[in-house]
Amino acid sequence: MTYIDQTTEEPVVRAVSPPSSQIGPVAWVRKNLFSSIPNTLLTLVALFLLWKLIPPLLDWLLFSATFSGSGPEACKATTGACWTLVGVKHRFMLFGFYTYEEQWRPAIATIVLLALICGSGYPRFWGKPLALAWLIGLPLFCVLMWGGVLGMPMVETDKWGGLPLTVVLAAVGIVVSFPFGVVLALGRRSTLPAIRTVSTLYIELIRGVPLISVLFMASVMFPLFLPEGVTINKLLRAQVGIILFTAAYQAETVRGGLQALPKGQYEAADALGLSYWQKTLLIVLPQSLKLVIPSLVNQFISTFKDTSLVLIIGLYDFLTTSRTAVADPAWQPFYVEAYAFAAIVYFAFCFSMSRYSQFLERRLGAQGRR
Amino acid sequence: MTNTAAAAPATSNEPIISFEEVNKWYGQFHALRNINLAIAHGEKVVLLGPSGSGKSTLIRCINRLEEHQAGRIIVDGTELKGDVKAIERIRRDVGMVFQSFNLFPHLTILDNLTLAPRWVKKMPKREAEELAMMYLERVRIPEQALKYPAQLSGGQQQRVAIARSLCMKPKIMLFDEPTSALDPEMVKEVLDVMIELANEGMTMMCVTHEMSFARAVADRAIFMAEGSIVEVDTPHELFSNPKNERTKQFLGQILGH
Numbered sequence: 001m002t003y004i005d006q007t008t009e010e011p012v013v014r015a016v017s018p019p020s021s022q023i024g025p026v027a028w029v030r031k032n033l034f035s036s037i038p039n040t041l042l043t044l045v046a047l048f049l050l051w052k053l054i055p056p057l058l059d060w061l062l063f064s065a066t067f068s069g070s071g072p073e074a075c076k077a078t079t080g081a082c083w084t085l086v087g088v089k090h091r092f093m094l095f096g097f098y099t100y101e102e103q104w105r106p107a108i109a110t111i112v113l114l115a116l117i118c119g120s121g122y123p124r125f126w127g128k129p130l131a132l133a134w135l136i137g138l139p140l141f142c143v144l145m146w147g148g149v150l151g152m153p154m155v156e157t158d159k160w161g162g163l164p165l166t167v168v169l170a171a172v173g174i175v176v177s178f179p180f181g182v183v184l185a186l187g188r189r190s191t192l193p194a195i196r197t198v199s200t201l202y203i204e205l206i207r208g209v210p211l212i213s214v215l216f217m218a219s220v221m222f223p224l225f226l227p228e229g230v231t232i233n234k235l236l237r238a239q240v241g242i243i244l245f246t247a248a249y250q251a252e253t254v255r256g257g258l259q260a261l262p263k264g265q266y267e268a269a270d271a272l273g274l275s276y277w278q279k280t281l282l283i284v285l286p287q288s289l290k291l292v293i294p295s296l297v298n299q300f301i302s303t304f305k306d307t308s309l310v311l312i313i314g315l316y317d318f319l320t321t322s323r324t325a326v327a328d329p330a331w332q333p334f335y336v337e338a339y340a341f342a343a344i345v346y347f348a349f350c351f352s353m354s355r356y357s358q359f360l361e362r363r364l365g366a367q368g369r370r
Numbered sequence: 371m372t373n374t375a376a377a378a379p380a381t382s383n384e385p386i387i388s389f390e391e392v393n394k395w396y397g398q399f400h401a402l403r404n405i406n407l408a409i410a411h412g413e414k415v416v417l418l419g420p421s422g423s424g425k426s427t428l429i430r431c432i433n434r435l436e437e438h439q440a441g442r443i444i445v446d447g448t449e450l451k452g453d454v455k456a457i458e459r460i461r462r463d464v465g466m467v468f469q470s471f472n473l474f475p476h477l478t479i480l481d482n483l484t485l486a487p488r489w490v491k492k493m494p495k496r497e498a499e500e501l502a503m504m505y506l507e508r509v510r511i512p513e514q515a516l517k518y519p520a521q522l523s524g525g526q527q528q529r530v531a532i533a534r535s536l537c538m539k540p541k542i543m544l545f546d547e548p549t550s551a552l553d554p555e556m557v558k559e560v561l562d563v564m565i566e567l568a569n570e571g572m573t574m575m576c577v578t579h580e581m582s583f584a585r586a587v588a589d590r591a592i593f594m595a596e597g598s599i600v601e602v603d604t605p606h607e608l609f610s611n612p613k614n615e616r617t618k619q620f621l622g623q624i625l626g627h
Contacts (some may be wrong), residue, residue, distance in 0.1 A: 267435050268472035272486040272538065273461035282485065286476050 002149075003057075063339075082334045086341050089325040093341065096161020096321040100152060106164040109144035112137050117171055123363060142161040157235040161316030163345070163347045169307040169317065172302050178241065182289075183248025184279055186280065188255055199251070206248035212312050215241045221312035238310045246303050253295045257288030290364050297357035301350045318342065386411045386461050386542060386573055388430060392441035394427060396596075401427045401596040414574045416584040417613045419594035420620060423549070428594070429544045432575070433457075434465045435553065446541060462490060465535025471527045473519035479506070479530050480515040483537050490538070505533035525556030529563055536567075543567065543594065545576040560602040566612075579624055581609060593617045 033043040059192045064080030065128040066089070086093070095103045116137045119125050145164065148154035156225060160168075187199030206214070218241035219234060226232065253357035289296070309321040316324065322342040385408035394402040402424050409415060417425040423510040429435040431443055434450050434457050441474045443450045445460050474482050483502035487493040492500070511522075519527055528548060534544060540564055545564065549557045561583050567575055568587035573623035578584065584605040591605040593614070612618045 041390075262472075264468060264472035265474065266471050268466075268468065268474070270435060270464040271433055271461060271464075271468075272534070274486065274491045275458060278489050282489065283474055287474075290476070305596050 008210070014070060021102040030355065038218055039265050072334065075334065081337050081340070083336045085326070085337045089331070090336075092100050092162075093318070093322045093325045093338070094162045095164065096316040098161060098164075099153065099155055099159065102147065105144045105147065105152065105155075109141045110164045110167055113141050113167060113171060117361070121360075123360075149320075155252075157233055160235065162290050163318045165310075165315065166304075166318040169239060169310065171244060171245055172239055173303050173307065173365070177243045177246035177250055177303075178296075180247040182254050182285065183249060185254035185258060186252035186289075189258055190250065202240040203248045203251050206245055207252070211245050214245045215309060215313050217241070234313065235315065238313055238315055242303070242310075244251060246299070246306075249299055249302075250296070253292050253299055254289065256295065257292035258284065260291050263290045271296060290361075293357055293364070297353055301353050304353070305346065308352055318345065325355065374483060385409055386413075386446055387575075388442075388444045389428075389431075390442040390444075392431065392438050392443055393426075394431065394440075395436045396537075401597050402431070405441070405599060407592070407599065409575065410571065412571045412573055414568050414572075415576070415587045415590050416588045417575065417577045418579055419595060419600075422596075423594040425592075425594045426546050427597075429466075429546060429577060432542070432544060433461050433466055435466075438620045448511040453498045458490075462538055463541045464538035464544060465538060465542070466544045467528070467531050467535060467546065467548045469550050471519070471524070471551070472525055473530045473531055474532070474586050475519050479511075479516055479522070479605075480518050482519065482530060483534050485589070486534070489535050500554075501537055502533070505536045508536075508566075509533045510559075523556060524552045525559045528552065528556075528560045532560075532567070534564055540572075541589065542575070543573065545578065547577050549578065549580060564627075581605075586608070593620065595620070 005187045027173070045224045061079045062080075064078060065083055066075045066078045066080065066085045068074065069084040070088060072082070091100070091103060095106050098106055116134060122195060143149060144152075145160065145168075146154060147158075180354065184199050184203060188203065189197045190199070192195045215238055218237040222237060223231065265283055265287065266279065267285045275280065308317050310317050311320045319342050323335070324339045326332055326338045384507050387407075388512070389405045392402055392405040393400070405428060412595070417428065419425050427436055431438050431450075432445060438450075446463055447453060448456050448460055450457065450460065472484040472487070473479075477485065480499060480502055484493075484498040486541040487498040487592055488503060503512055503515065508517055509528055509532055511526055514522055514526060519530070522530065532543075532548075548564070552560065559579070561580060563581065563588065564574075564576070574587075576583075576588075588605045590602055591597055591608040593601040593608060593612075593616075595616050601608060601612065601617045603613075607623060608617065612621055
């Protein structure tokens with residue numbers, strides 16, 4: 001009885017739906033994967049490659065991997081990854097040579113800094129409370145990292161390393177170089193020849209050399225010009241090098257946005273009697289920066305990864321500490337795991353930035369368009 | 371009505387805008403040739419002429435969106451020279467409406483209107499918003515105040531642009547082909563606002579080919595060609611009884627004779 005009821009009902013349901021050849025998973029597969037002979041071939045090749053790649057990769061990463069143990073001997077028999085390495089060495093990978101007993105401090109400091117950065121990302125939070133949060137958070141970060149007060153032993157910057165170092169170099173690099181880059185971009189478009197020439201020279205000179213040489217100059221050559229007895233912290237020099245370098249690239253990205261803005265916007269602002277800075281801050285930058293969000297974030301991601309080059313002047317960023325963790329001969333066979341771990345962490349950061357960029361574009365793009 | 375100076379409701383004998391032997395070049399191209407022109411307080415002038423004749427350039431020189439290279443332009447007693455502060459002061463008193471509206475797309479209609487009063491005149495936010503709403507009422511779109519420009523029709527956008535200029539309480543309004551970018555059915559709503567404004571005694575210079583508008587409000591019509599002022603007369607005389615050959619030819623073309 002039930003069976004007959006269902007079959008009699010079915011034509012009624014079908015009558016109100018589009019033809020089954022147009023909807024449903026089968027139609028989707030036909031339309032997107034097998035619409036033509038070349039498309040079908042490509043689908044088959046892709047499926048074959050996935051079948052060849054994914055199972056062994058998952059097997060190495062997870063199914064045959066070793067997660068427990070306290071030393072390299074735990075992984076003797078395994079055919080998969082030896083995550084024991086991360087279990088045993090993660091403190092060194094994350095914090096480098098920072099005093100072992102005090103490593104809770106960089107951990108909290110990094111979380112504070114990341115929380116501030118994430119909070120600043122939401123347009124909803126933009127305003128006075130956020131400025132206040134930075135005014136508290138940034139000194140808190142410094143106090144935790146350096147110590148020397150409140151019973152926390154002092155930890156010099158040459159002991160800083162690992163993820164906190166990478167995050168601080170990238171975050172300060174991005175945050176400080178950005179306004180500097182905007183000023184350079186405006187300078188390059190200035191009507192005053194002196195400002196234009198200086199900006200152009202700066203951008204072209206810095207863009208013309210690799211970051212490694214900028215860092216090398218900051219670290220090796222710059223101290224030669226200082227009077228005797230005066231030293232500037234190595235970390236600070238690297239940080240300044242990264243800022244100066246990144247700013248030149250940011251400037252060209254921002255300039256692209258300035259040029260893409262219709263001339264009428266400049267004229268309307270002029271005609272209303274706005275001053276140069278009012279025009280720039282209220283009309284020009286809000287629109288042109290929005291236009292270049294994808295390239296700006298691209299540059300941010302690049303800067304984040306470029307911080308690994310501070311290795312050249314003897315700073316232990318996260319990639320270097322990960323690599324150094326397998327310097328021990330017993331662990332050396334597992335260097336792939338060290339790099340894989342570093343790659344996963346880098347990916348998490350960079351992918352977050354990329355997703356954030358898309359969020360911001362949607363959020364700001366919602367205005368002014370229907 | 372043939373005497374144009376008498377037609378203008380003069381509040382002062384000094385002209386509010388005067389051009390003396392003004393010349394301008396774009397590279398080698400001679401854009402304005404020996405322009406001499408005086409506009410009285412409250413006078414309404416329309417400029418017409420073929421494209422490239424210099425009419426837009428002429429009115430854009432008044433608020434120095436374009437720079438002239440020879441001669442003198444005096445606006446409300448101040449000569450336009452390199453002085454940035456003087457130029458900003460003149461721009462406060464000279465409103466401009468563009469062919470392509472040029473509203474700020476990242477700001478709401480209300481913010482478009484309050485921007486200049488708040489930042490240039492340092493008016494408190496609330497006062498600026500009341501002023502803005504008053505002008506939005508006058509151009510008959512107060513209900514659009516919280517929308518963004520892209521959500522409005524072309525005619526509505528141009529009316530917002532007029533209101534935005536009026537919020538600065540200008541002494542002079544410049545219109546650079548205000549209806550040329552509009553769909554035909556939207557031209558009237560913009561012209562109606564402009565006619566109202568003219569009837570209130572605003573000094574206006576308008577680049578337009580809208581004959582009906584010119585006849586309704588203009589004290590003088592100026593015909594330009596190749597950077598020179600060719601003929602100046604009342605709109606009625608200029609349209610129905612042009613003296614110059616080029617004027618005749620041009621009017622013949624746009625009237626479709």
